[in-house]
Amino acid sequence: MSVVSSRVSSVSSIIKATGLRAQLKQCNRIQYLKLPEDIKGILCKAGSESKEYEKLIYSLKEGAIKDSDLAKFLSKARQCISLLDTRHELFVQIILRIQWTSKSAEVISVYKLFLQDLVCMQTLYIKTVINSLIHLFKSVEDNNAEHKPGEFKDKDIERLNHIHDILHKILEVIPMSSQVLLQSLASQFPYIAHGTYTHEIYIYALLQILNYAPQLRSDILSLIINRLTLLDVNIPRKEAKDDEEDDEMNDCTDETVDGDNPTTVNNDADKIKTAPLIVHTMDTCMELFLKYMHEFCFVDNALQIESLKILYIDILRAFETIILPTHASQYVQFIMFYICSFKAIVAETFTDWLWRKVIDPNVAPVIRQSAVCYIASLLATASFISNGLVKQTMSQLIIWIRNYINIQEYKQYIDDNMKSHVVFYSVCQAFFHLFIARHKEFVNSKNGMLFLQELDIPRIVTCRLNPLKICISEIVHSFADITSTYQLAYCYTIIENNERNQLPIFGMKTHLPVLISNFFPFESYTLQHSRQRIVSLFHSNVVEIDSRSIKSKE
Template identity: 25%
Template sequence: MEEYLSDNKVAANVRDALQSVARGDADNYDQLVEIMNHSEYLSDDEEAMLVTCLKALSRAVAVIDVDQHEKLLQSIFGMNMWKYRPHVLDALMDFITRLATSDAKYFDSSLQMLVRNFMPAISKSSVKKLNLPCGLAKKDHVLHRVNSTLVNITEIMPLAPRSLSPIISQRMPHISADEALMAVYVENMLRLESSTIGNLVGSEMLISAVVYRLVELVVEIGWDAIVQPEPSKGIFDVDDGFKLVNVKEVISIADKLDSLMVLTCQHLKSCAENGRLSEVFEALVHSFRFTVLNTHKSKFVQFVMFYACSLDPRKCGGQLATTFLNVFTCNSTGNPLITRMSAVSYLASYLSRGKFLDKTIIIDTLRSLLDWCLDYCSEEKTLNPEAHRLFYSGYQAAMYVLCFRMTEMLGDPKIYQFPLQLIFEHSLNPLKVCLPSIVEEFLRQARATSLYMASDKVSNNLLEADFSMACGGMERLDMFFPFDPCLLKKCSETFITPNYLFWSNVVLPYGDEEDFSAEEQIGD
């Protein structure tokens, strides 16, 4: 009872201090502000006083005035939650909830304060502690309370998500921020996505914001930071040929990207375990469609999609293949040529590398792709390779997939119904334009499996690379296979490699000793 009376007395004093400002007597008010302004370590007594005052303020929200009590509000909104113990945080969060829901004037500032505490204040000591046991415990204490408070506010204020979404996006750390700080911010965004607030704010917004930040890091790394394989190596011998340059700045950005990719994949795994993968996958596909797909030669972010599909190969895996195919084949949506060519490159690389994909999905998708190519051939065309880049990209994609998957598909009679020969014997001459190494490997396997019959209609000059360059060259048609091996070590080892088909593991239908020349095979 004594404690109860003491708290009531403090509450009365706090209320009087707030009201005294209007009377021109600010002494007690200034003392209250000072209690909120403690920046150093608090003694037990100081901490107890802070908690008592916060509880008193929660009971006096009605008398707080945005103009008269500006200093007090600034002090509270500026509080660093990462330096307080749980019982202080509980008192602070209760006050913030009551204040934010009492008057629209305090709403945005309350949300800003909560989102700012997604990560600790930037300092060397705070960054070092984040991955220590004490730092991990502190992170859980803070983020749990931040998220719970956001949920409480949004449940009371239905329009809160409209304000919260831009605040979360705007406060995301810059790509130059420390890796640990960026990771803890993204981790909390993903925690929010899994909470009830994810339904209120929208999974699409949160997922898109994370993907966009991943893309920004990819762009910062740049294609020049990737060491290319030896030019003498064929396209099927480069799985170990790509690597990042050993430059400090590049490695630093790659490490950040790797950490964020790991967090995102962990989140997807959790969603799958909780029956939420389909819901999140829709948001992921939408984000991918409008960001990653048009990012020039993205080498990393697409593996988030790859891993998501491995968690549900039939539904998500099939949906992604259909998405790529539709972007490529559907001209009515007004997709630019470069987007459609990018989509079919993604399709080819995905169908080739996804070890988890069912054979039926691969065969049906290839059939649809080849049917589109055959329909294209049936229309009257000028024999100008550059005018038919889309067609050549599509046929090259089909050949590339068959190079990886031909042997495992041989048991299905549908593969022998593919209109492969009808297309490559057409006057558009795709074997002359597509990448020579793909043409040669495709023909070598097709001969070994009797997938086509040699024809005199195909001349021995089909492998002129100049034609391939005319159709987009090394920049687009020749070399862009987005799911070539992932160069991010942590993400690759844990999430990608177990689901990934390397060329060295492809079962080929011919022996190593077999000598083969594409020019000889396709006739004189």
């Protein structure tokens, strides 16, 4: 016998003799732990350094437990819920960490009953239980995996259904828990850097809550819109335009290099790196939200008026508090644009609401400026806006402008501080913009041309406040071209004088302050997936307007 063969046979005999082979096989198997029978006795001794209590905690935290044993344990634990005071907080937290949604149907059923009884009998655990349930809204898998927007994995849908069952019961039994739920939904909302799928399924879960808790609709919709706005403002202005991505990269790199402020460089660099992810997330979430709006207001393609009223009020509240004060958002405002397309009266009501903001002197000037920009952009861009509403709005704008001019000219002197007239200049620019976009609908008819002549445009352009000097140059020149063509006003002389007065003089500051921005919120929508719901609602002149606004920004 060779030396090698003798060694192999000796090792084999040793393994057989000591039973190591059987032990090695057992190591490859899952070692299931047995949970104790006397749960009540163990819980009663908690807090007195009970070894049995510590062992129970360790078994629930680290050990593998059969579903049948876990179901029996939870059933017995239900009978001891009255004992679960503050001493047993760790025990409750360990139970909440159990991955129960992937267990057997028996475990899931008993687990639901346990949680329902727990929050009913021990209200001190309501916040802990709700937080643990909301945490399960998020997907734990790879967010970068490709998936079609609006399509969720079956196991995620099944998990959400189980969670909603429990939340529904909790809200029914404890109505005051709704505030705790809203706080948890806000605190656990995914961050900007989280993946698209996490955002999408979380928002989907929030919208599902509205099926059994409609009283929370306004708060939940406001929360979603608020977080969509946060995504929106973190998208570089040109990021979603494919033909301008390189320019944006170069501009950001040049402008953000500041030795005194390195934080700005890092923030902008991070924003550029994460921009494609944010754009994709924004696109997917906007599509999900717009789809919810349509399904809420339409049943078998028939508009439900009462549902439309409810949704409009909720979204208008969010628009007033979140979107309207936000500077230069790109996409989130199209939520209001979309609901206005459902019925003409909605667009009229929204326009009237905005106009009351504009003329209210108690409203902050920046909000009044933003409101009139929304009016002009909506009426200039939307195909569902009637000529009657355009005519009515142009009349309102021109009457307010003329009244403002009359008030100023009756004064002994006009305030030279242009900032005090920012609302006036914004209203003038809104009128110019709307006139440029919709003038063709009036010049082709006799009555329409008469209406334009009655606007008395020369009264505006020749007034002492000189709006042609302050408004955006591209808009002013387009307005001058059109009014000259149809002999409604002659602006070129005033424009030339304004440009001559702005020529630089050595030793003097002659440039004008930027008082009003070229912000028309509904001019373009470039998100690839959700744009299918929006672009069909654009007026035929939107491409022309958009190209002009892009040039002005450049």
